[in-house]
Amino acid sequence: VKRGILVVALVVFAGLLASACGETNNADPTPVQTWKITPASGDGARTPTPAPAEETPTQPSGGGGGETVLQLVGLNTLFDTDELEAPAGTITIEFDNRDGGIVHNVHVFEGEDANGESVGATELEAGPIQQTLTLELEPGTYFYQCDAHPATMSGILTVT
Numbered sequence: 001v002k003r004g005i006l007v008v009a010l011v012v013f014a015g016l017l018a019s020a021c022g023e024t025n026n027a028d029p030t031p032v033q034t035w036k037i038t039p040a041s042g043d044g045a046r047t048p049t050p051a052p053a054e055e056t057p058t059q060p061s062g063g064g065g066g067e068t069v070l071q072l073v074g075l076n077t078l079f080d081t082d083e084l085e086a087p088a089g090t091i092t093i094e095f096d097n098r099d100g101g102i103v104h105n106v107h108v109f110e111g112e113d114a115n116g117e118s119v120g121a122t123e124l125e126a127g128p129i130q131q132t133l134t135l136e137l138e139p140g141t142y143f144y145q146c147d148a149h150p151a152t153m154s155g156i157l158t159v160t
C-alpha cells in the first residue's frame, strides 16, 4: 500500500515539474532574477554581480562599408591579378613590388581605362619595395595600372 502511494506521489511530482517547466518556457524566454538587498544587515549584503557585457564583434569604424585592404603583387613586370574587388568606402591597396631594380607603381583611374580621371597613385619606385595606396571610392568600375609598364601591368578594380 505504501509503495503504491509513493509511486503516485512521484508521478504527481514529475507532472508538476513538467508543467512548471512548460509554463516557464511558454511564458517568458528571459529569466528574471530578483535580488533582495537588505541594507540594514551589515554582514555582506549580496549585491548582484552584473552579467559581463556580451562581446560584440567589432565592426570596422567609419560609416558606409568600412575599410578594405587589398593585396597586389608586382613580379616579373606583371601584377599577380588583373581583377580586384572591394566594397565602397576606404580601400587600401598594399602593393608589393618584388622586382628588384625595376620601377613599378599603382595608378588608379575612374572607368575602364587610363583615360578616366586619376583617383590616386603611388610613386614609381624600384623594387623590392612595398607601397600602400589608400582611396575613398564610391561604387563603380576603376582601372589600375603601373605607369611604367601599362601594357603588361593593368587591371580592373570593381567597387560595389
Ligand SMILES: [Cu+2]
Pocket (backbone or CB within 6 Å): 077, 103, 104, 105, 146, 147, 148, 149, 153
Ligand atoms: Cu611596372
